[in-house]
Amino acid sequence: MSHKKQHLQQKICVVCNRPFTWRKKWEKVWDEVKYCSERCKRTKPTTKSS
Secondary structure, three states: OOOOHHHOOEEEOOOOOOEEEOOHHHOOOHHHOOOOOHHHHHOOOOOOOO
């Protein structure tokens, strides 16, 4: 069975603003995924209210 990769869901990374697509490892947590990679996750923006 082949999958059509062009039909996978996409999101925009909150750090680098690049699009990334759904991955099998995110199947159960897709709604919570915000970062395209571990690198972006480590450099998440800090929100400071002044």
